[in-house]
Amino acid sequence: MTFTAVATLDELTADVPLAVDEHQLAIVAHQGEYFAIHNLCSHGRVALSEGDVEDYAIECYLHGSRFDLRSGRPLCLPATQAVPVYPVRIEGTDILVDLEHPIQNTQES
Numbered sequence: 001m002t003f004t005a006v007a008t009l010d011e012l013t014a015d016v017p018l019a020v021d022e023h024q025l026a027i028v029a030h031q032g033e034y035f036a037i038h039n040l041c042s043h044g045r046v047a048l049s050e051g052d053v054e055d056y057a058i059e060c061y062l063h064g065s066r067f068d069l070r071s072g073r074p075l076c077l078p079a080t081q082a083v084p085v086y087p088v089r090i091e092g093t094d095i096l097v098d099l100e101h102p103i104q105n106t107q108e109s
């Protein structure tokens with residue numbers, strides 16, 4: 001696995017997605033865990049980082065599809081395609097993401 005430092009812990013506020021434009025990621029701290037999800041809704045291709053976080057899901061602000069932060073799977077319509085999510089590791093104050101090995105999320109809702 002190849003982990004890349006994408007942000008630091010002091011940049012994150014719980015339940016407020018952090019957009020990392022360089023890698024097209026949204027980083028989320030939620031319930032004491034860290035998640036990295038591709039920052040593009042699979043429905044209308046808008047930034048998921050603009051949405052709200054609740055119950056291990058991030059909601060697309062445009063049409064309301066919610067995506068599971070752990071699998072990237074859509075939990076409700078209109079989106080039907082999963083969004084890639086990536087393994088996250090914390091080293092010191094660095095947030096590292098394995099951009100080359102998305103977590104398998106081929107199953108659709």
Ligand code: FES
Nearest residue numbers: 041043044060063
């Ligand atoms: S653009 Fe995200 S649900 Fe439509």
